[in-house]
Amino acid sequence: MIGLGPLEPLLADDAITDIMVNGPSRTFAEQRGKLVEMPVRFRDAGHLLNIAQRIASAVGRRVDESSPMVDARLADGSRVNIVVPPLALDGACISIRKFARRTIGFRELVEFRSMSEPMARALEIIGRCRLSVIISGGTGSGKTTLLNAMSRPIEATERVITIEDAAELQLQQPHVVRLETRPPNLEGQGQVTQRDLVRNALRMRPDRIIIGEVRGAEAFDMLQAMNTGHDGSMSTIHANNPRDALSRVENMVLMAGMNLPSRAIRQQIAGAVNVIIQVQRMRDGVRRITHVTELVGMEGDVILTQDLFTFEFRGENRDGILEGRYAATGLRPRFADRLAYFGQEAAWNTATTGL
Structure with a gap:
């Protein structure tokens, strides 16, 4: 999925299984079972909100003040949860559970x-x-x-x-x-x-x-x-x-x-x-x-x-x-x-x- 700005390299990294965005200046990812803060920054809260809305619209959903929570599945099968203000006090929060590209037996x-x-x-x-x-x-x-x-x-x-x-x-x-x-x-x-x-x-x-x-x-x-x-x-x-x-x-x-x-x-x-x-x-x-x-x-x-x-x-x-x-x-x-x-x-x- 393109057009996601700072999230794109994290989505492309097979070593990352989960991505957690806590506002525009704090992003964490799970690598090999451990949470690590990533050097990812959004320009401001508006930039992050725009990315969140882009994700929601791609799956036919809307996220804004009247509908501030979205739980959906991306085109590649990844799960995504979005919470935006006023519920998220420090800016939009995005949680992505990436879809495994290979089956594990x-x-x-x-x-x-x-x-x-x-x-x-x-x-x-x-x-x-x-x-x-x-x-x-x-x-x-x-x-x-x-x-x-x-x-x-x-x-x-x-x-x-x-x-x-x-x-x-x-x-x-x-x-x-x-x-x-x-x-x-x-x-x-x-x-x-x-x-x-x-x-x-x-x-x-x-x-x-x-x-x-x-x-x-x-x-x-x-x-x-x-x-x-x-x-x-x-x-x-x-x-x-x-x-x-x-x-x-x-x-x-x-x-x-x-x-x-x-x-x-x-x-x-x-x-x-x-x-x-x-x-x-x-x-x-x-x-x-x-x-x-x-x-x-x-x-x-x-x-x-x-x-x-x-x-x-x-x-x-x-x-x-x-x-x-x-x-x-x-x-x-x-x-x-x-x-x-x-x-x-x-x-x-x-x-x-x-x-």
């Missing part, structure tokens, strides 16, 4: 130290065996990147429907239908939410439904889909650990206004979700998978879980890189019958025990 994630080779093999088996997965993590932790990798084992014969607020997923299969939400127009009409799209997707004969990020009432419809024959569906969620992810899903179901008792909601979650994968961007900038956690059922009102893999932190080396070990717990998963059904039992045992 398990091999690359092992090279990035995000996981070990045995963990990568186990996650590939989880995807191949059509287990339903939620990827949990904070902002910028690599959830979407991991979701893309988890989609790699999906068979070419499966019909997959993806649902996102801003399309980021890069599925390689031939039978993929991509759906994207639509914000309301200036009159407040025409909005299409993720929940609308999930409900409609169920009428489209999907084998799997992949939701880019579940954040509201659509969580209820996602659980319904997972519980009604759409095995292998996946999504991401903002949460700090697997147990927190379960609580967040429960709260989102309550947002749907179904007035279900907590135990009934937890039974739905335990029956629908097989695995939670926790990913974290650590202080050395490396994004690591800290837990691969299986949901094994209910005991009373509590969802029971067991860790299949964990990251064990051991220290920090002289270069400031955190050191640790990705360890398989050796516990037999409850989905062992699914492994046998798909002919993956021996491969799983090799990945988790080395035998």
Whole structure:
């Protein structure tokens, strides 16, 4: 995208994944997992506002005092969020999450130290065996990147429907239908939410439904889909650990206004979700998978879980890189019958025990 002035070299730099403009004289970028202030300056607040309006108009949106916030997707797939005065007190703020030009699979994630080779093999088996997965993590932790990798084992014969607020997923299969939400127009009409799209997707004969990020009432419809024959569906969620992810899903179901008792909601979650994968961007900038956690059922009102893999932190080396070990717990998963059904039992045992 041309005509963006000082932002153009940052957008062209493949080493940069995120760009954050905090007014005309402060711009930061994420390089190799760490935030760095960049030598980028706009002439004044008006110049920056003009750039922001140019970005918005390119995607058919408007940003000004009457509509001071915009969330959109650029032509190259990058996500952009814009906030302008009077909400942004120090000048317009632009946040850009750049679209990855190359797809990243398990091999690359092992090279990035995000996981070990045995963990990568186990996650590939989880995807191949059509287990339903939620990827949990904070902002910028690599959830979407991991979701893309988890989609790699999906068979070419499966019909997959993806649902996102801003399309980021890069599925390689031939039978993929991509759906994207639509914000309301200036009159407040025409909005299409993720929940609308999930409900409609169920009428489209999907084998799997992949939701880019579940954040509201659509969580209820996602659980319904997972519980009604759409095995292998996946999504991401903002949460700090697997147990927190379960609580967040429960709260989102309550947002749907179904007035279900907590135990009934937890039974739905335990029956629908097989695995939670926790990913974290650590202080050395490396994004690591800290837990691969299986949901094994209910005991009373509590969802029971067991860790299949964990990251064990051991220290920090002289270069400031955190050191640790990705360890398989050796516990037999409850989905062992699914492994046998798909002919993956021996491969799983090799990945988790080395035998």
